[in-house]
Amino acid sequence: MSLVRIPPVLRQAVGGEREVEVPGSTVAEVLDNLYDAHPAVKAQLQSEDGELHRFVNVYLNDEDVRMLSWLDTPVSDRDRILILPAMAGG
Amino acid sequence: MARSYQDVLAGARERIPEIQVSELAELLESEDAPLVIDVREQDEWDEGHIPDARHVPRGFLESRIAGIADELDAPIVINCAGGARSLLAGVSLDEMGFRNVKSLAGGFSRWKQDGHDYTVPSTLTPDQRARYSRHVRIPEVGEEGQLKLLDSKVLLIGAGGLGSPSAYYLAAAGVGTIGLVDDDVVDASNLQRQIIHSNDRVGALKAESARQTIEGLNPDVSVKVHPFRVDQTNVLELMNEYDLVVDGADNFPTRYLLNDAALMTRTPLVHASILRFEGHASVFHPYEGPCYRCLFPEPPPPDMAPACGEAGVLGVLCGVMGSIQANEAIKMLLGMGDTLAGRLLIYDALSMSFNELRIRRDPECPACSDGAKLEFRDYEAWCAGERGHAEAPVSA
Numbered sequence: 001m002s003l004v005r006i007p008p009v010l011r012q013a014v015g016g017e018r019e020v021e022v023p024g025s026t027v028a029e030v031l032d033n034l035y036d037a038h039p040a041v042k043a044q045l046q047s048e049d050g051e052l053h054r055f056v057n058v059y060l061n062d063e064d065v066r067m068l069s070w071l072d073t074p075v076s077d078r079d080r081i082l083i084l085p086a087m088a089g090g
Numbered sequence: 091m092a093r094s095y096q097d098v099l100a101g102a103r104e105r106i107p108e109i110q111v112s113e114l115a116e117l118l119e120s121e122d123a124p125l126v127i128d129v130r131e132q133d134e135w136d137e138g139h140i141p142d143a144r145h146v147p148r149g150f151l152e153s154r155i156a157g158i159a160d161e162l163d164a165p166i167v168i169n170c171a172g173g174a175r176s177l178l179a180g181v182s183l184d185e186m187g188f189r190n191v192k193s194l195a196g197g198f199s200r201w202k203q204d205g206h207d208y209t210v211p212s213t214l215t216p217d218q219r220a221r222y223s224r225h226v227r228i229p230e231v232g233e234e235g236q237l238k239l240l241d242s243k244v245l246l247i248g249a250g251g252l253g254s255p256s257a258y259y260l261a262a263a264g265v266g267t268i269g270l271v272d273d274d275v276v277d278a279s280n281l282q283r284q285i286i287h288s289n290d291r292v293g294a295l296k297a298e299s300a301r302q303t304i305e306g307l308n309p310d311v312s313v314k315v316h317p318f319r320v321d322q323t324n325v326l327e328l329m330n331e332y333d334l335v336v337d338g339a340d341n342f343p344t345r346y347l348l349n350d351a352a353l354m355t356r357t358p359l360v361h362a363s364i365l366r367f368e369g370h371a372s373v374f375h376p377y378e379g380p381c382y383r384c385l386f387p388e389p390p391p392p393d394m395a396p397a398c399g400e401a402g403v404l405g406v407l408c409g410v411m412g413s414i415q416a417n418e419a420i421k422m423l424l425g426m427g428d429t430l431a432g433r434l435l436i437y438d439a440l441s442m443s444f445n446e447l448r449i450r451r452d453p454e455c456p457a458c459s460d461g462a463k464l465e466f467r468d469y470e471a472w473c474a475g476e477r478g479h480a481e482a483p484v485s486a
């Protein structure tokens with residue numbers, strides 16, 4: 001199980017949790033399993049054609065998955081996945 | 091048996107080799123220039139010193155040397171006025187393990203007498219010396235660093251949640267010129283976090299209110315009030331007047347505008363953003379490190395990006411993140427330490443944890459990559475999201 005950190009704007013969609021444990025051996029699998037458990041998240045992260053929105057960054061541990069193998073990036077047990085939309089508040 | 095001053099000096103001369111003024115002058119021109127440490131008192135230093143010498147009064151030498159010379163075999167030449175105090179100082183460094191220490195024979199007097207160049211430093215006034223004494227005592231800052239701060243110009247975008255603490259600390263630190271851009275007025279609902287304002291200023295322009303607070307805090311700071319919204323017609327001219335920009339804006343259009351303008355003017359940008367219990371911070375160094383668009387190529391649609399006004403923000407979170415911005419700004423002005431360039435710092439006030447993500451320059455970045463066509467766009471329309479997206483509103 002990897003640990004997915006949920007940003008403030010998505011917490012309501014996962015029942016207020018700040019971190020959720022999600023199984024999956026690639027980033028894509030983890031996201032799919034996250035959507036299964038919390039369908040409301042899906043609409044905020046993906047466009048209708050199933051692409052991850054460009055304004056959402058996904059990090060595996062401290063590295064942007066765009067710099068790794070994108071959604072095919074392998075995920076090991078106990079890895080941390082972080083979903084990061086931009087925030088503008090100041 | 092007591093040893094006389096002459097005995098002690100003779101002993102020091104046996105341990106510490108001396109270097110002649112002419113030899114030092116030549117070395118300073120070469121690639122093997124040694125570190126010159128001037129151990130005279132402040133008033134002697136103020137009247138002139140060897141160019142590039144570091145000033146450490148004799149009484150502080152042992153305590154401050156670590157911040158100045160970190161390698162024991164680095165070549166060091168110590169000078170005083172006549173060459174005696176420098177010998178005794180040399181013995182001290184020798185005892186601390188420095189193996190390549192010499193004393194300048196004849197000291198600064200002979201240096202000057204022989205017609206070599208010297209620098210008369212601009213100096214802090216006695217009032218400034220007292221005000222900034224806790225800075226001056228830090229070896230990495232010193233009087234030189236403090237003078238640099240007094241000579242620096244920082245532009246703050248927003249005198250709100252982030253701008254309040256960052257302006258406050260930059261002003262206290264003696265950043266000589268602070269520009270404040272904000273077209274908003276103080277509202278009672280701001281005072282839970284925007285600590286530079288006060289109850290009696292509700293209704294006043296924020297930039298003006300901040301100016302009053304800063305002037306009350308530190309008369310050394312010249313505050314420039316820019317009571318308008320930054321946009322593409324004024325941003326370049328504004329940025330060109332300052333050494334760096336602290337981004338405390340509260341909306342995406344301004345943040346993307348600032349990023350593009352920072353690239354165009356090659357002005358470093360100190361970034362932070364906040365929401366509820368969470369803060370982000372980074373430093374964007376144009377063309378040296380990643381930019382905001384390397385990190386976030388596109389703004390989120392409005393419903394994924396609630397403002398603090400809708401979603402709320404913990405007041406003290408602003409203090410933490412704004413102070414981090416001030417900290418990064420001061421380090422950059424002084425040219426020391428490692429900034430957050432290339433890293434995104436994420437602070438979670440609820441779990442009291444700091445996480446760091448690596449951010450890299452995106453070779454495809456729409457703003458800073460080699461092939462990018464950098465020009466202003468209609469940021470408002472772009473951030474208003476003329477794209478299809480599912481509705482999933484966030485409640486405050």
Ligand SMILES: [Zn+2]
Pocket residue numbers: 380381382383384385451452455456457458459
């Ligand atoms: Zn970029």
